[in-house]
Amino acid sequence: MIGGSPSLLLAPTVRAAGLLARALGAAAAREGRDAPGFLADLRAGDPGAQSAFRYALAREFCGYVSGLGSTFRAVYIYGSTMDGRTRPSSDVDIIAWVERKTDTVESLLERLNRVLTQGCRTLTGCGSLQRVFDIHLVDDEDVRGRRGYGSVIASVWTAPVCLWRR
Amino acid sequence: MTPEQVRQAQATVDRALGRTEVNPYEMFCAQVDLAGEKLGYPADTLEMVKRPERVLEVSVPVRMDDGRIEVFTGYRVQHSSARGPYKGGIRYSLGVTLDEVKALAGWMTWKCAVVDIPLGGGKGGVVCDPTKLSEGELERLTRRYTAMILPLIGPHHDIPAPDVNTNSRIMNWVMDTATALRGEPMYGIVTGKDLPVGGARGRREATGRGVVIVIEELLSRLGKKIAGATVAVQGFGNVGSVAAQLLHQKGARVVGVSDVSGTLYSPAGLDIPGLLAHVARSPRRLIAGYTAPGVEALPGPDVLTLDVDVLVPAALEGQITAENAGRIEAQVIVEGANGPTTPEADLILEERGRMVAPDILANAGGVIVSYFEWVQNLQNFYWGEEETNERLAAILRRAFQGVWDHAQKHDVSLRTSAFMLGLERIVEAIRLRGIFP
Numbered sequence: 090m091i092g093g094s095p096s097l098l099l100a101p102t103v104r105a106a107g108l109l110a111r112a113l114g115a116a117a118a119r120e121g122r123d124a125p126g127f128l129a130d131l132r133a134g135d136p137g138a139q140s141a142f143r144y145a146l147a148r149e150f151c152g153y154v155s156g157l158g159s160t161f162r163a164v165y166i167y168g169s170t171m172d173g174r175t176r177p178s179s180d181v182d183i184i185a186w187v188e189r190k191t192d193t194v195e196s197l198l199e200r201l202n203r204v205l206t207q208g209c210r211t212l213t214g215c216g217s218l219q220r221v222f223d224i225h226l227v228d229d230e231d232v233r234g235r236r237g238y239g240s241v242i243a244s245v246w247t248a249p250v251c252l253w254r255r
Numbered sequence: 256m257t258p259e260q261v262r263q264a265q266a267t268v269d270r271a272l273g274r275t276e277v278n279p280y281e282m283f284c285a286q287v288d289l290a291g292e293k294l295g296y297p298a299d300t301l302e303m304v305k306r307p308e309r310v311l312e313v314s315v316p317v318r319m320d321d322g323r324i325e326v327f328t329g330y331r332v333q334h335s336s337a338r339g340p341y342k343g344g345i346r347y348s349l350g351v352t353l354d355e356v357k358a359l360a361g362w363m364t365w366k367c368a369v370v371d372i373p374l375g376g377g378k379g380g381v382v383c384d385p386t387k388l389s390e391g392e393l394e395r396l397t398r399r400y401t402a403m404i405l406p407l408i409g410p411h412h413d414i415p416a417p418d419v420n421t422n423s424r425i426m427n428w429v430m431d432t433a434t435a436l437r438g439e440p441m442y443g444i445v446t447g448k449d450l451p452v453g454g455a456r457g458r459r460e461a462t463g464r465g466v467v468i469v470i471e472e473l474l475s476r477l478g479k480k481i482a483g484a485t486v487a488v489q490g491f492g493n494v495g496s497v498a499a500q501l502l503h504q505k506g507a508r509v510v511g512v513s514d515v516s517g518t519l520y521s522p523a524g525l526d527i528p529g530l531l532a533h534v535a536r537s538p539r540r541l542i543a544g545y546t547a548p549g550v551e552a553l554p555g556p557d558v559l560t561l562d563v564d565v566l567v568p569a570a571l572e573g574q575i576t577a578e579n580a581g582r583i584e585a586q587v588i589v590e591g592a593n594g595p596t597t598p599e600a601d602l603i604l605e606e607r608g609r610m611v612a613p614d615i616l617a618n619a620g621g622v623i624v625s626y627f628e629w630v631q632n633l634q635n636f637y638w639g640e641e642e643t644n645e646r647l648a649a650i651l652r653r654a655f656q657g658v659w660d661h662a663q664k665h666d667v668s669l670r671t672s673a674f675m676l677g678l679e680r681i682v683e684a685i686r687l688r689g690i691f692p
Binding site: 093 | 256257260261263264265266267268269271272273277278279281282283284285286288289293346358359362365366418419462494571572573576577580581590592593594595596597598599601602603605606607613614615618621667668670671674
């Protein structure tokens with residue numbers, strides 16, 4: 090008999106509550122609110138609060154991936170989080186630049202997304218939230234060859250905001 | 256943010272989330288979706304494979320020693336019978352939840368498919384703290400739980416086994432209860448029993464033996480051999496001690512071992528038979544107190560970062576983390592325990608070119624010999640240990656080859672490869688059987 094959780098059932102070790110709390114605290118501070126008041130704004134669907142919270146979540150995402158060896162090169166954010174059109178069910182559009190796209194990276198990010206989505210649904214009361222992050226992985230070749238979202242990074246017209254770079 | 260703002264934010268989130276835990280079934284579904292996407296399976300097929308075929312929740316009233324009646328909650332989840340009768344353990348723990356049991360039942364479906372034994376996946380559990388139950392209470396709980404799930408289990412249908420906080424004695428009770436209620440011998444209704452009542456020879460050593468077979472296979476793919484390789488083993492229980500013993504017999508130099516009582520290190524290689532004799536004499540079966548020339552004691556987790564060829568984490572889950580993965584020297588890591596490598600560490604190890612043989616394959620020796628026990632029970636004909644070991648090696652070597660080839664073909668890690676291969680086999684069985692009606 091072997092106990093414990095098998096590898097494929099393991100969640101990323103980032104505890105949803107810790108990451109969400111840091112994001113909530115940072116967004117509340119940015120908006121000049123206390124945390125309970127800010128959460129009330131979030132639950133009421135206030136667009137400013139939604140935007141600030143998602144931006145803070147994206148920053149937490151950067152902090153998380155920056156601690157994972159040197160696989161991640163940069164993180165960009167674009168879409169509704171940046172242009173104030175955020176709704177309670179909006180996701181955060183992210184382009185994550187990695188050295189090489191592997192199944193291990195994909196699996197980790199998918200699991201992270203599910204853990205955070207579960208936490209966010211409970212926290213904000215928005216059951217219709219499909220996923221917290223819409224992550225597009227690009228690798229060195231995508232960026233060099235301006236392929237897919239690799240071309241968006243260098244776009245003049247729709248340039249995403251670089252939140253973190255190694 | 257000020258410290259006060261941090262504290263307030265944490266308290267606000269804690270209040271809002273309550274005791275919400277990460278849902279293991281959600282993690283299971285994420286993996287199925289990813290593997291399914293790579294294999295190009297449609298969403299409806301994946302939906303079928305993700306969902307358990309049948310879920311049973313039972314209430315288990317037990318007369319306690321003080322005369323009270325306590326009602327426990329139990330579950331039996333039958334995830335998939337596409338490839339054979341449901342197979343999976345029963346755990347007793349306060350942490351048992353339906354979602355956990357569903358996820359673990361799904362995991363068993365995959366494990367049996369990866370090693371290609373003709374069984375499906377199931378799991379059971381009772382929400383209880385067995386350390387607080389007397390012997391009599393534990394027996395009454397087991398017998399009543401067995402009676403409550405008996406409509407679902409059976410030698411040709413669903414075969415439980417030991418899991419967290421359950422053991423051979425509890426399996427004997429399950430078998431005896433089923434035998435009494437059905438009025439005929441029911442040896443094949445459960446595996447993991449003691450030898451005199453239908454247990455299998457070689458069962459205790461099976462998981463550790465399987466770990467060594469996987470090490471042998473993985474090293475051979477890298478052009479190396481066990482003889483002369485240096486090894487560190489974390490955990491010196493049923494899995495780690497057997498693996499260390501067999502590796503030592505095959506000429507490996509086991510330079511480090513650890514358990515809850517500490518770590519022993521000897522660059523020249525530990526005398527494993529001597530250490531096993533010490534542990535057998537130790538009242539709590541621990542390595543602490545062992546002394547020999549050239550052997551030094553290290554701080555606990557250091558065994559993971561020893562400069563060795565092969566690392567066998569055979570203790571607990573979550574031991575290789577983002578914090579220590581960058582310091583792991585071993586080229587080959589073979590997961591004797593369940594989930595010893597966190598998802599973040601997996602990424603770091605991959606980036607550093609380390610090969611990880613995943614738990615679903617590396618510790619499958621146990622379930623394979625469980626399968627043998629069931630086969631012997633059905634035939635009422637029992638094998639010698641040598642035959643068990645030979646058959647175990649044949650199945651595991653073939654399984655390893657399958658996972659290895661699949662990884663090469665799809666350019667994925669061995670972990671993802673195993674999951675994809677399992678999914679392929681399950682979907683193929685569903686396709687061949689068709690959908691009723």
